[in-house]
Amino acid sequence: MTIRLTSLAHGGGCGCKLAPGVLKDILSGMPATAIFPQLLVGTETSDDAAVWRLNDSQALVATTDFFMPVVDDPFDFGRIAATNALSDIYAMGATPIFALAIVGMPVDKLPPATIRAILEGGASVCAAAGVPVAGGHSIDSVEPIYGLVALGLVHPDKLLKNNGARAGDSLILTKGLGVGILSAAFKQERLDADGYAGLIASTTQLNTVGAELAGMVHGLTDVTGFGLLGHALEMCRGAGLAAELFAEAPILLPGVEALARDGVRTGASGRNWSSYGEDVRLPGDLPDWRRDILCDPQTSGGLLIAVSPDKAARVLELVRARGFERAAVVGRLTDGPPQVRVLG
Template sequence: MNAPIASEPRLTSLSHGGGCGCKIAPGVLTGLLRGTAMLPVPEALLVGIETSDDAAVYRLNDDQALVATTDFFMPIVDDPLDFGRIAATNAISDVYAMGATPIMALSLVGMPINTLSSDTIARILEGGAMACRDAGIPIAGGHTIDSVEAIYGLVAMGLVDPAHVKRNAGARPGDLLILGKPLGVGVMSAALKKEALDAEGYAQMIAATTRLNTPGPDLARLPGVHAMTDVTGFGLAGHMLEMARGSNCELRLNWKAVPLLPGARALASSGFVTGASGRNWASYGEDVSLPDGFADVDRALLSDPQTSGGLLVSCAAQSADSVLAIFRDHGFADAAVIAEAHEGAGRLTVT
């Protein structure tokens, strides 16, 4: 990792919470959005806010729908190039999670211009441009403000055949759930902020958070795939609950099958847990059934906020091998079957 310019503060010291750990807790957010449900919804809006999905989807014609989303946050790392890459990768992920192919992005930039040098800010934007180039899309514009905290992200847009849109609501009893990336980004970011993450751990974190979720469109075209989302700031438990509620089913998670970033559990055991993890659990823990003796460290990892996390796919059992093959073809070696869907009413049960 590159050190910040000597005369400048560490990027993470400028943020009260980094990456997707900045998200407003699910319970609070639900209350804030209550009034928006009364707004008129055009027939062409295929996906809106009704199930807290990853992006909005608007039908353009019989063969095309526009997918639009936005995501931005404060620094999760100190290296400006890496911060830009992570933030942009995370924003584009929501397009992939709907099964769409990205087409362009707009930058959202808020920077403390009297605190950070123009070189540092330029490197953040360069990192975002790198991620967009990897996704094959242009940054076609954006907006900038002078901000107390450093903020960067994208408006990301894509196209998808309406028949292939994949929502976070659609899991069916009997489905298997497959997770594309290992957990632990929040724990590692907490350790990094306290200068307790070694170079190998940092490299693992960057590799995970800058890997684009490119399997999304291929997965969406697979007939056996019924639902899809990406795991981000609400943690694995939070995003599984969104899928369970939207699908009106119970999801049963095999915790031992969940892939973790190397060293993440040890760091969590040493106390490197984000405040967002606790806020997440306070918001939805009553809807999660844990087995007797489930360790506090495992509960922290279950609600650990992921930045640029993996795709979570619900598919027919007979399609699981095909889903795993698509993940492998795109370089996601850690993808694993972690759960199954059952008849139920919007709950998560951990075994």
């Protein structure tokens, strides 16, 4: 009998993340990192990766990301997890150089061939990104877990952070929303073949274009477990700005609207809203299903780009030329206290 990977996990993908409010509480007592002058990016602004200046022309970008299965196919699970981990490197404007595998598997429940396929899926994505999986660490765990430590390089002057946005900037999102809703439908056996194909295509698309955006944009982050609202809020808090998001602007992945209207959602979307909803202003007539989409955890989601309006068309053209056909302007940054206002 074939075991469904998702049946061995209590959550899946970036929906496994701790809720933003819980994470903030946990990290509140961490020691300050300001005493390390070479540390260009630490935990202060909840950015996508840590950055350490090596010399005048190189900075090391380091991140780690892992989660439980979002799909049952082991090769696809490996691909999704690796794509998601490498995204944090691209979201800093950097280029990956190598990766290490993080592997936790219930070896009493999964045959070696299944575990091997997960690793092969991750290695295939790293090969497509031009980097080796140079090692890693494995443990016997209750639930299947896979991901990467990813390392990259960037010129310190070309580093892109989530706190560089400026008032007046347009916000561009490069991928469609709804990964969490599609994955929830998959676990409920309500996702059709087209929906599954859309889920895999989106979550295995590398965000390589991030490394090309230096000098063109002011701020950059990727949209993952906290949803579009949560990661837009992180950008606002880092830059000391407010944001306006156009409720109907984000393009949705195929099948997402119908599923959302039918009440399909992840538990993480509710936890996300509970964590940051007090800093979000919604129009009174916004339906709950659309709010769920804005809070929906995006496993291996798109890049959220803050760019001056006069360069937005050029950036959109570049992003779409790199294969992100769903890229669209989804909002703008404004002066004001850090919060997000959703416009109907």
